[in-house]
Amino acid sequence: MSLKKQLARYKKHLSREEADQKSESSARPLDANDRYQKELESAAERLNAKIRTFDDQFVLIRTETFDLNESHGPYSFGELGDVLCDWQKSNMSHPLSSAGRKIGDLLFFDTETTGLGAGAGHMIFLIGTARITDDKLVLKQYFLPGPGHEAAFYYYFLLDCPDLKNLVTYNGKAFDWPRVKTRHQFVKERVPALPAFGHFDLLHASRRLWKDQLSSVRLEAIEQNILNIKRQDDVPGHMAPFLYFQFLKQPKASLIEGVLKHNADDIKTLVTLYIHLSKKILHFNSSGIHDYEVYQIGKWHRYIGNDRQAILVFESLLHTKTLYAKKAMKELAALYKRVGRNDESLSLYEALAEEDMDPDICIEAAKLLEHQYKDIEKAISYTELALKRLEYKNTILKTKLNQEKQAITKRYNRLIKKTCRLASREAKTEA
Numbered sequence: 001m002s003l004k005k006q007l008a009r010y011k012k013h014l015s016r017e018e019a020d021q022k023s024e025s026s027a028r029p030l031d032a033n034d035r036y037q038k039e040l041e042s043a044a045e046r047l048n049a050k051i052r053t054f055d056d057q058f059v060l061i062r063t064e065t066f067d068l069n070e071s072h073g074p075y076s077f078g079e080l081g082d083v084l085c086d087w088q089k090s091n092m093s094h095p096l097s098s099a100g101r102k103i104g105d106l107l108f109f110d111t112e113t114t115g116l117g118a119g120a121g122h123m124i125f126l127i128g129t130a131r132i133t134d135d136k137l138v139l140k141q142y143f144l145p146g147p148g149h150e151a152a153f154y155y156y157f158l159l160d161c162p163d164l165k166n167l168v169t170y171n172g173k174a175f176d177w178p179r180v181k182t183r184h185q186f187v188k189e190r191v192p193a194l195p196a197f198g199h200f201d202l203l204h205a206s207r208r209l210w211k212d213q214l215s216s217v218r219l220e221a222i223e224q225n226i227l228n229i230k231r232q233d234d235v236p237g238h239m240a241p242f243l244y245f246q247f248l249k250q251p252k253a254s255l256i257e258g259v260l261k262h263n264a265d266d267i268k269t270l271v272t273l274y275i276h277l278s279k280k281i282l283h284f285n286s287s288g289i290h291d292y293e294v295y296q297i298g299k300w301h302r303y304i305g306n307d308r309q310a311i312l313v314f315e316s317l318l319h320t321k322t323l324y325a326k327k328a329m330k331e332l333a334a335l336y337k338r339v340g341r342n343d344e345s346l347s348l349y350e351a352l353a354e355e356d357m358d359p360d361i362c363i364e365a366a367k368l369l370e371h372q373y374k375d376i377e378k379a380i381s382y383t384e385l386a387l388k389r390l391e392y393k394n395t396i397l398k399t400k401l402n403q404e405k406q407a408i409t410k411r412y413n414r415l416i417k418k419t420c421r422l423a424s425r426e427a428k429t430e431a
Contacts, residue, residue: 039251040145046253047260049143055190057152060143062260065136072268073227075275077137080106083278090282093306096200096274098166103132105165106200108270111176112263114241123147124179125244127157128263130271137271139264143256146248151187154180158192166198168270170219173201202270205277209296223269227276235262285316291324298331311335326356333364342372353382359393362386363408366415376419383412 040058044051049062068078080103087098098106112126123144130139140160144153169176177199184194206217206226214221223229235243235258247255279286284294298313314335317328329348336345349365352358362382369379386408393401 036251043247043251043253043256047257049141052152052156054152054155057149058145059149059152059156060145061156062141062143064139064264066139066268068132068135068137070137072265073223073229073272073276075272077132077268077271079275080132080271083275083282086282087278092282092309093304094281094301094309095304096205096277096281098200098278101166101198105163106168106274107131107161107164107166108168108267108274109172109176110169110263110266110270111179112237112240112244112259113179114244122179123150124153124176124183126240126259126263127153127180128267129157129161130267139267141260141263143260145251150183151190154184154187155191158194161195162192164195164197166200168200168202168274170206170266170270170273171201171203173199173204200274202273202277206273208300209277209280209293212296213292219266219269222273227269227272229269229272231265233258234265235259237262284313291317291320291322295324295327298328302331302335307335307339311339326352330361333361337364337368342368346373353385357389357392359386359389359404359408362389363411366411370415376415376422380412380415380419383408383415387412 040060041051044060047060047062049060052059052061066077068081069076071077084098084101084103084106088100090097090099108130110128111124112128113122113124115122125144127142128139129141130137132138142153142157144150167177181194184191203217203219206222210222210226211217214225220231223231240259240262243255243259280289280293281297283289284297294313294317298310298317301307301310301313311332314328314332317324318332319325329352333345333348333352336342336348346365346368349361349368352361353365362385366379366382366386369375369382387405390401390405390408393404
């Protein structure tokens, strides 16, 4: 979205007098005798931020500390240490596993930008981070006081992260960090290099677990519907660029206090969400976890090739009396087959075939019977059943339905020919 369109969107939040003012494209230079610098110093004081200098450039750095007994949503910050201990004890392979990491290795990270575009014209004006240090959660925010101060902005951020081991973000892989890399290119000769690190993107994890349950998996939707966090007097994220541009014209703390709070709350939510997701993945069979979440956790393990863990997760659903028990049976039948547990696989496919009209179940049973048990006649019977059930299959694409019918018919004809060949051999042997 262009700056012109953004400002048009924000006009309703201005008084008529402010709306008629012509926006400036850049901040005024920070001269020591300039009124702007005095106003900036006053704003920094009100925000409990420090002004740090680098190569005649400035950055505002604001630090908050939280006791580990403090909570944000359903968990205290100290429970992050508990889940890290659980990951260390677990031999589970998983994309969110922090096994081998120390608690201070996790850097929770979020940014605020002047726009959602990826072009060079869009800047990051606020970087927020949090990590546990010395038995405290230390939340640090780096605020860019103007376009001409990015060297100082990135210098101090990177100076504080020389040992960065692991980022924890929400859509950071696709949005936040690529924009850091883009802007870093303009100042890379003057600031430290970007570190290599692991990355936990909690957006992907949230999609895995809740995309079928929620109409949106935006962080605010996860907060409200999953973590039961209700923000009070929150500044909407889409207002942040507008308020930043207003700050560039006149650096009043009141303009960006809400933006800083919004960013800080996002980061605290990342801590809570990582704890929440880790607990569900590590303790999928404990109380308080919904069957649909357990099912999605199993699918996630299956997707990453962690068959053993996927089987354990799906098996935990078999005793339930929900639709996820049948879904788990289908997943288990395929997994048992994949790991060579053919008897259990066939047993599940045959049980499913008695009540499920899906022709694919019959075909899978037929494959096992033909190739693993050499029971051609029974394989034929399941193939015939698949053809009958195909008539009841609902699909909009008639072409696809015809293709399935051709494939099953081809299998049926091949099995019939195979039966004839076997009968002929037996006849010759008897003769």
